[in-house]
Structure formats: C-alpha cells, structure tokens
Amino acid sequence: MHASFRPSDHRARAALVAAQSSALGRQLFFALSQVEYELRTKMQLALEQVGLDVRQYTTLAYIAGGHTPTQLELGQILHLDPSQVVTLTKGLAERGLLVRQTVPADRRAHALGITTEGKVLYQQAAALVQQVEEALTASLSRRDRSALKNSLDRMLPLS
Known part of the structure; x- marks a missing residue:
C-alpha cells in the first residue's frame, strides 16, 4: 500500500473488511502488513508534532538506548543504503540532535552520538x-x- 493512502472513506474501509474475511485475510503476511501500515501511519502523524519522521525517531531511539553505531551499522539496522543514511544523519546533526564523529581506526567511518537536545526530543x-x-x-x-x-521477538532476525 502506498504510504500516503489512508482508508478513511466508507468504501475503503468496507474493502478492507472484505479483504480480511477472504482467503487473503487469513494469511499472516496480510495481517502483519495491515498492522504495520496502521502503526507506521499513526506514528508518523504523532511524530510530526515534534518535527520527526519514523526513520529519525528510530535513529534517535537506538542511539538514546546507549548504542554508538557507525553510519554503516545504522544503515543495516534501518535497511537503508549509505546515501540515505548520510542524508538522515546529516539532517539530524544539522538540527543539533546528533553528532557524527570520525572513527579513529577507519577515517571513512562516522560513529553517531546523541546530543542533550536529541535526548530531550527523543x-x-x-x-x-x-x-x-x-x-x-x-x-x-x-x-x-x-x-x-514475545512472539515477534522470537521471529527475529528473519534471516
């Protein structure tokens, strides 16, 4: 489903109810995708109140939890390519929410840390x-x- 689609009208909701009562609705992937869509959509709306999107929140949450990932590691966690990670972390750093520090052992790598302002916003x-x-x-x-x-945790990692 497209990220901007929101089943708000009666016909869209009726179609979703029909899908849920069909063979499709009995499949786990469909239920998980519908829950993920609802969660992501509602999270995005909530996070807009503090000027964040889901990726930015996820980044701050991971680092606020005491992790100091490199940009490469963050990309692996969020399933983003390096250029997307650079854009994401650069934007957060420019807002004063993150710091990017060169890793001494690998001058091309940048470790990420959270600022006090980033912790408050998180x-x-x-x-x-x-x-x-x-x-x-x-x-x-x-x-x-x-x-x-607990069930979802046991399913991860999937590969």
Whole structure:
C-alpha cells in the first residue's frame, strides 16, 4: 500500500473488511502488513508534532538506548543504503540532535552520538509513540500484548 493512502472513506474501509474475511485475510503476511501500515501511519502523524519522521525517531531511539553505531551499522539496522543514511544523519546533526564523529581506526567511518537536545526530543517523541502503541493495542489485554511482543521477538532476525 502506498504510504500516503489512508482508508478513511466508507468504501475503503468496507474493502478492507472484505479483504480480511477472504482467503487473503487469513494469511499472516496480510495481517502483519495491515498492522504495520496502521502503526507506521499513526506514528508518523504523532511524530510530526515534534518535527520527526519514523526513520529519525528510530535513529534517535537506538542511539538514546546507549548504542554508538557507525553510519554503516545504522544503515543495516534501518535497511537503508549509505546515501540515505548520510542524508538522515546529516539532517539530524544539522538540527543539533546528533553528532557524527570520525572513527579513529577507519577515517571513512562516522560513529553517531546523541546530543542533550536529541535526548530531550527523543523522550518527547517516545511518549507519543507509547500513546500510539497503547491505542493500537487497546483491544488486547496486557498479557496478550506481552505475548504478541514475545512472539515477534522470537521471529527475529528473519534471516
């Protein structure tokens, strides 16, 4: 589904309900893709409130968690090519949210760190993401949410 598509009208929702009750709707990939779409769409809307997108939030979240990846490692985590990572990290650095430091052992590599301003913005964004996750899983019990997360964790890494 295209990232800008939002099934907001009655016909689109009816089509989705029909798909969910078809053979397609019984397939795991379809359910996962629909949940991913809803989560990503709602996260993007929430993160816009603090001037971030999902990739920027993911980058800040990973680094705020105590990791100091190189740009290459970040690209592997986010499934981005090097030029996309450079654009992403350069933008965050220009906003004062990240620092990019040359790795002494490899002058071509840049390690990433988070600034104080980046940590503050990450904490604001993380609260918004938590609200989105809670809203998306509101129909699940705490136990079911935990079981879902544990099941997904066991599936990763996929390759």
